Amino acid sequence: MTHGAPAKKTPTNDDEEVVPPPDGGWGWAVVFGSFMIHIIADGFTYTLGIFIVELMWYFDEGSERTSWIASIMVGVTLGSGPIVSSLVNKYGCRTITIVGALIAAFGLGISTLANGVTTLYVTIGLLAGFGFGLIYLPAIVSVTCYFEKKRSFATGIAVCGSGIGTFIFAPLTEALIKTYGWRGALLIITAITLNCIIFGALFRPLETTRPRRKRTTSEMAVELAEKEKLMAINEESDNSPTDSARRSVDDIAANGGTRQIVQDKPTSNTLTVSTAVGDASLARMARSQPHLLQVPGDVAGEDSRKFGSYGNLPNNRDAEMGMTVSSRKGSTAETRSHHGGSGVMYRKDALYSGSMLNIPEYRADPKGFSGSVMRIPDDAGSGTTNENEKVKVCGLIPCSKESYDAYKEMMDFGLLKDPVFILFTISNFCTSIGFNVPYVYIKDKALELGIPSADASFLLSVVGIANTIGRVILGYISDKPWLNRLWLYNGALTVCGLATAFSAFCDDYVSLIVYCASFGFTIGAYVGLTSVILVDLLGLEKLTNAFGLLLLFQGIASLVGPPIAGRLKDNLGSYDAGFYLAGSMIAISGLMLFFIPCLQRWTKSKTKVSDVSTKMAPIH
Structure with a gap:
């Protein structure tokens, strides 16, 4: 750790108090901005399969090579989560979202000049993928900062933009390609992506402290x-x-x-x-x-x-x-004054999108909860600070203390010693392998059955609207005290996997619509309930760490899923094997989590035995 200017003393904050989340006001503008960003970013991502089909024909490439475009983009978007977290903690949601929109638009824009899929690996896969990664995390965190009591409702509205975006972008992309070709369509979508700058500007930083009022x-x-x-x-x-x-x-x-x-x-x-x-x-x-x-x-x-x-x-x-x-x-006020960055990722609940009534600490003391969720940095009590202080990640890359703290929190692999988290991570990895296969290949699968191109693209719209409905219904049910959220999550994934595997038997348009509706509805649990399940299993204290590691493994799994299905298509001449594989992975991911209660009991009994052995050990 290097030091620059002389350290300054941290000011006291006897005259300041924490401002609780407003649960409204400008927060609804933030929800609107997040909703629109989800429409644009996820709308393009989930309908990229329409471009993939066009690019296969245009460049005369196989399914595997072309699918790497989508796989790299999604993999980079998810895998960059820990890096994005560190940047958000230093510069805030608004700045990072705007920068991300510029990078994504730049990547998509120069893709119109590509003369081969290899170039698109870099422009769409790496550049646009990283840009959307910079957009993805702030779109969630910005909403959670503004809402506490109404958080579940607010985040529910925001993430519904994902399904609605898929519903809108599928016919829009089809029409644009038909009218302007894939280059012209991509250029127009580039312009649409630039609107994320405007919506990101709505993510106004929330003041966390204010002068303490006089007592009555x-x-x-x-x-x-x-x-x-x-x-x-x-x-x-x-x-x-x-x-x-x-x-x-x-x-x-x-x-x-x-x-x-x-x-x-x-x-x-x-x-x-x-x-x-x-x-x-x-x-x-x-x-x-x-x-x-x-x-x-x-x-x-x-x-x-x-x-x-x-x-x-x-x-x-x-x-x-x-x-x-x-x-x-x-403590919260001092943390904010000690660090010059936004510090938003110091909040333990920054990535929690569920109802706050699910948190025991919140139910016990709602008023005191707001001030207790802020992590205290290791040096917060030292009384000194240095605005130019830098930390070298792995001894090589200099970064601010805020960035290092957030990155270190998300990338703490010590959590992998927890058997419950290991099982959940394996499940999540399997789900991610199969998750993107239907989005990438459902249109081409429909075209092989002789279904018109416009109707084939509409299947993605069905997935999108069903996904929106699924998130709302499953999210609402999951908040009910009489329901076991883990079983709901497991059951939804199992049904989703079985439906995907049996989609190989769909041989007409109606059956494909039924499958797409089933897939979209049930896969909503995977996206919408992950953070809630993590808190149920591990506690709020470990959410940021667990979410960061999951994003990393999701990115790796998303990178390999569609290319494997594409290789099977190129070798066997049919998408059936690829959908079998994707469905099996998703179904297995749901079934294995039914063993979590048994694993929890085993872990608890093992801990008790260890404690007894420690107490009985002789003292030397």
Whole structure:
């Protein structure tokens, strides 16, 4: 780590408080921008198969070689997720989206000059793929930043643009190619892609802190009552100091605190309390009645082990008394002031698109949740910062601290030691192998049955509208407490896989429409419920890490899926084998996840045995 200018001291934030997500207001403009970006980006991506058919004829290439265009683009879009996350954490959603739109449009624009599919591997695959990758992540994160209570509804509207975009772009692309050829059609879509700049500009950064307002008389009365309550509890400390200390902290926690005690020094009798109740006023109370929070050192040590530690950001004024009273809100504000970047990826729930009522911490304390989801960087409590500070990734590439933190969080392979996550990753990998095969080849499969080109392209529109309906219905059902979300997810993938495998028996237009509707509806679970299932299985704390690793493996799987199906078509003369393979992979991915409850029980029992062995081990 290199250092430039002298470090500056982090300012205190006693006069600032966290601004909770507005759950409306400008947030609806952000939802609109995200919705339109999904229409454009996913609309083009999922209908690229129409271009693939045209390019096969134009360049006289086989299915495998031509399909690499789509595979590389999707693989780069997904695989670049961790890199995009690091950039978003430094520069924010708006800037990265605009840059991504420019790169994607540039890649598509120069593709019109290509004289072979190899050139398109670079222009559409790498350039446009990376550009859409820069658009994909901010389109989700920007919405989650603005919504908390209405997050599920808001993100649901935004991602519905994906299915609607597929529905619109399929006939649009067909008409443009028929009228202007594939080069002219691609040039027009390039212009459409540039509109993502306008929609990305709607992603206005959300102010996370504001000046703390003055307390009203009624609020001060409540504060005084709380103070008297603590004093009354302390009177019992002579008889039972341990119980008194525990009850005092529990009372704080019941009113929105973090229920945390951290011993400052091993021999100190003073407790460091982090709470969202009293803020600076609790510090003033401690000055006038410092004995209220004094307990024997052994009690502090015992309770600190029980409660754990969320983080201790020292406040100079309170430290002079031997104690720190730092609210979760103050921690968030200090994190933002310490880092010059957007810091949006420091939020544990940045990638969570489900209902917040699914989060136990939110149900327990909705008001305090907003201030607790911000991760505290490793050096946040050091009191120093350096705007020019750089970190070298792998010792080679210099980047900002914000970028490094986000990248490190997403690419922490330590999570692969978790058996449950390993199984989920394998399942996700299998799903991704088969996911893009229908999108790339369904039109060509229909053409082989003698179906007109316009009708064949419309099959993708059927997939798109069914996908929209599926996301809405499956998302709504998944929020019901009486339903096991994991079983819903597994069942949808299994049905989707079986439908794809049996699509080989579809020999007319009606049967293909039925298949496309089934595929679009059920595959919506894979896209829409992944983050929710991850939180159910691993917890919100590990969501960013898990999502980053999944994006990496999804990118690899998406890279190889369509070319394998294309190779089978070139060798066997039919798409049936490719659809068998894709369907089998998707069905297997759903079936294997039914073993997760058994794996969880085994892991839990193994952990208990390990804990017992540790406790029984002799002490030397």
